[in-house]
Amino acid sequence: MRKGFYLLAAAAFLAAGPALAEDTVTIGFTASQTGKLNNDSTSQLRGFELWRDDVNAKGGIKAGGKSYKVKFVSYDDESQGTRVQQLYTRLITQDKAQFLFSPYSSGLVATAAIISEQYGKVMMSIGGAEEKTYKLGNKYLFQTYTGASQYLAGALDVLKHKNPKAKIAFVYEDDPFSKAVAQATRELAKKDGFTVALEESYSSSTTDFGPIINKVISSGADALLGGGHYADGSTLARQLHDQKAKLKWVTLLVAPDSPNFSKLGDSAVGISVPSQWEPQVTYKPDFGPTPAEFAKEFTAKYKIAPGYHAAGGYSGAMILQHAIEKAGSIDPKKVAAELNKTDVTTFFGKCKFSTDPKSHGLQIGHTMVLAQWQMKDGKLVKEVIWPDNAKTANIMY
Amino acid sequence: MPSSISQDVAKAGTFKPQRSFADEIYRHVREPFPWLIVIFTAVVGLAPVVMDDVSLRESLLLAAVYVTLASNLNLMIGYAEYVNFGNIVFFGLGGYIGVYLATSWHVNLVLSVLAGGVCVSALAYLFGRGILGLRGAFFALATIGVNEAIHAFVTNFEPWGGATGIYLSMDAYEPLGGPMSGLWFCYYLLVLVMGLSLLLSYAIKTSKFGLGILAIGQNEDAAAVLGVPTPRYKAIIYAISGFLPAVAGGLYFFKSGIIEPNGAFDLTTSIEAIVMIMLGGAGTITGPVIGAFLYEELRGFLLFSETFSHLQLVLAGALLLIIVLFVPGGLLGWLRARLPWLRKWLQ
Numbered sequence: 001m002r003k004g005f006y007l008l009a010a011a012a013f014l015a016a017g018p019a020l021a022e023d024t025v026t027i028g029f030t031a032s033q034t035g036k037l038n039n040d041s042t043s044q045l046r047g048f049e050l051w052r053d054d055v056n057a058k059g060g061i062k063a064g065g066k067s068y069k070v071k072f073v074s075y076d077d078e079s080q081g082t083r084v085q086q087l088y089t090r091l092i093t094q095d096k097a098q099f100l101f102s103p104y105s106s107g108l109v110a111t112a113a114i115i116s117e118q119y120g121k122v123m124m125s126i127g128g129a130e131e132k133t134y135k136l137g138n139k140y141l142f143q144t145y146t147g148a149s150q151y152l153a154g155a156l157d158v159l160k161h162k163n164p165k166a167k168i169a170f171v172y173e174d175d176p177f178s179k180a181v182a183q184a185t186r187e188l189a190k191k192d193g194f195t196v197a198l199e200e201s202y203s204s205s206t207t208d209f210g211p212i213i214n215k216v217i218s219s220g221a222d223a224l225l226g227g228g229h230y231a232d233g234s235t236l237a238r239q240l241h242d243q244k245a246k247l248k249w250v251t252l253l254v255a256p257d258s259p260n261f262s263k264l265g266d267s268a269v270g271i272s273v274p275s276q277w278e279p280q281v282t283y284k285p286d287f288g289p290t291p292a293e294f295a296k297e298f299t300a301k302y303k304i305a306p307g308y309h310a311a312g313g314y315s316g317a318m319i320l321q322h323a324i325e326k327a328g329s330i331d332p333k334k335v336a337a338e339l340n341k342t343d344v345t346t347f348f349g350k351c352k353f354s355t356d357p358k359s360h361g362l363q364i365g366h367t368m369v370l371a372q373w374q375m376k377d378g379k380l381v382k383e384v385i386w387p388d389n390a391k392t393a394n395i396m397y
Numbered sequence: 398m399p400s401s402i403s404q405d406v407a408k409a410g411t412f413k414p415q416r417s418f419a420d421e422i423y424r425h426v427r428e429p430f431p432w433l434i435v436i437f438t439a440v441v442g443l444a445p446v447v448m449d450d451v452s453l454r455e456s457l458l459l460a461a462v463y464v465t466l467a468s469n470l471n472l473m474i475g476y477a478e479y480v481n482f483g484n485i486v487f488f489g490l491g492g493y494i495g496v497y498l499a500t501s502w503h504v505n506l507v508l509s510v511l512a513g514g515v516c517v518s519a520l521a522y523l524f525g526r527g528i529l530g531l532r533g534a535f536f537a538l539a540t541i542g543v544n545e546a547i548h549a550f551v552t553n554f555e556p557w558g559g560a561t562g563i564y565l566s567m568d569a570y571e572p573l574g575g576p577m578s579g580l581w582f583c584y585y586l587l588v589l590v591m592g593l594s595l596l597l598s599y600a601i602k603t604s605k606f607g608l609g610i611l612a613i614g615q616n617e618d619a620a621a622v623l624g625v626p627t628p629r630y631k632a633i634i635y636a637i638s639g640f641l642p643a644v645a646g647g648l649y650f651f652k653s654g655i656i657e658p659n660g661a662f663d664l665t666t667s668i669e670a671i672v673m674i675m676l677g678g679a680g681t682i683t684g685p686v687i688g689a690f691l692y693e694e695l696r697g698f699l700l701f702s703e704t705f706s707h708l709q710l711v712l713a714g715a716l717l718l719i720i721v722l723f724v725p726g727g728l729l730g731w732l733r734a735r736l737p738w739l740r741k742w743l744q
Binding site: 111 | 452454652654655
């Protein structure tokens with residue numbers, strides 16, 4: 001500790017002297033280098049690293065007449081909450097991180113926020129869709145992903161556009177995430193004046209959807225929203241096709257996002273899926289790379305196409321950079337004030353944070369995109385169909 | 398290990414029965430060991446304050462939780478020789494009850510966590526009467542079953558937030574003067590719980606009840622024949638071993654700001670507690686402390702070190718394997734076998 005103090009004093013002295021040392025800004029975070037979240041967390045980490053390299057190659061973050069090179073300090077949180085507070089305390093007090101990125105996944109974000117809020121450090125939350133965290137009165141936590149309740153909002157928009165009187169059947173897996181999404185969407189649908197024709201949940205191990213599909217048919221529904229994860233979602237899609245359910249619109253969670261979904265052949269045609277981001281979106285960014293440029297750079301470096309975790313990591317970091325540059329300072333209060341004012345579009349989509357004290361930091365600008373499997377020249381392709389400013393193909397209804 | 402226990406048994410057995418309470422207290426006060434516990438607890442509690450180091454507090458806090466878990470589990474594994482794999486259920490359930498009372502009902506934190514401890518102990522006693530008829534592997538399996546059953550129940554129990562759990566707001570720390578002082582308060586209480594765990598281990602080991610438990614550990618049938626009411630004693634020790642971990646759970650999860658089923662009923666932590674006991678020496682009081690501190694420091698060191706941070710789990714695993722293979726009595730067992738004078742000081 002004492003040694004650190006002297007070093008700090010020396011650094012302060014140097015900074016004040018005429019020979020200006022290079023300024024750095026330290027960003028701390030934990031990543032799940034081991035454990036069950038490793039896969040998603042790693043792509044997010046790659047997004048961060050790509051951003052850092054880009055920024056430093058351009059001379060760093062420019063604020064208040066200075067250029068700050070970006071330095072990362074990170075630890076492995078083992079995908080568990082146990083050490084998150086210890087690590088974030090260390091990042092703040094010992095590693096002197098000026099800004100923080102959140103860990104991956106909602107539970108870890110909430111745990112880390114208890115520490116970052118205490119020290120008044122801005123933390124960009126990248127990878128926590130659960131909305132509970134943002135309704136606790138945090139002041140320095142900013143979410144870049146769309147929250148769980150908005151997952152199927154895009155599908156409702158499409159229906160409103162195509163058939164405002166549609167009768168909707170909700171058929172969803174009986175797990176917390178799908179349940180939360182379906183229940184929130186049902187409320188939105190009622191508000192929009194749709195008729196809810198049927199509501200059925202099924203257990204995760206369901207393999208025969210026959211009885212449920214019969215109910216869907218007899219309810220006279222035009223559209224089906226719901227699903228859950230890969231196994232049940234793909235089975236449901238296949239059996240809907242086999243039983244000729246004659247639905248005009250089907251949106252399922254998660255499953256159709258996987259490239260494997262194309263193996264369903266004809267059953268996959270027309271099925272849509274919500275996603276935080278897809279490489280082929282066509283947003284026009286206010287600053288930073290375009291979606292295509294990002295995808296190209298990422299693929300060149302990591303030899304793998306970027307998913308939404310990587311894109312979210314890069315753009316979340318870029319939003320922080322933008323706020324620092326606007327504030328002209330690395331003072332957390334000023335940066336937080338700029339983040340509150342943020343209303344921009346990047347290659348990841350729109351970004352705007354709620355400033356209502358009851359839901360401060362909640363993402364209210366970003367929307368999910370809706371991708372749909374379509375036949376193109378005899379081949380199945382996943383096209384982005386919604387929102388209009390990101391679409392690569394027209395809606396097939 | 399068995400020889401050291403039988404020596405402890407013999408030592409405890411030399412006390413005369415029929416003493417007054419004051420005599421009993423006096424007997425302990427004359428011994429150096431309880432004082433060591435008190436001094437140790439005070440040092441741990443004050444170290445981060447004196448050194449003004451919050452990172453140290455976070456590290457010691459985890460260590461205190463581990464000592465509490467390991468030390469109370471040692472009552473089952475080391476004393477009664479019943480392997481309780483699902484010991485984390487006490488921690489998780491106590492955590493849920495404590496956090497729920499403190500946040501949803503705005504009950505004073507100390508009362509909330511104590512209520513968590515009492516509820517868990519009561520439940521443990523009832524369960525204990527049922528499952529402690531099982532022995533060996535069957536008992537170990539049953540304890541895992543209890544943990545999984547409660548895990549499943551909590552996941553579907555909406556008042557406790559179901560699968561996503563309970564998230565605490567910053568306001569929850571207001572009664573303690575804001576999150577900054579709230580976290581310090583939780584730290585002091587957790588260290589206190591750790592100290593109480595050690596005193597409890599000592600008190601049980603030197604009591605008549607403890608003799609009965611140790612006898613059950615040596616040979617349950619023989620103990621029953623000699624008049625130890627084994628089913629009742631086992632249920633009582635099972636219930637006692639749940640009390641302080643449940644209290645610690647309430648404090649720990651309150652401090653973490655979130656409790657969710659997968660984190661609260663994580664079997665890995667159960668296993669880690671067993672590892673700590675093996676590392677330090679089962680059946681002793683100091684052993685689990687040494688084990689817990691070593692384990693926490695080792696993991697912390699590997700995590701922060703530049704060279705090892707990518708290999709930390711591999712190295713931790715390898716080291717543990719070596720210890721279990723070559724030092725089965727744990728570190729304390731090894732020391733005590735070589736330095737007999739240590740026995741008076743480190744029990």
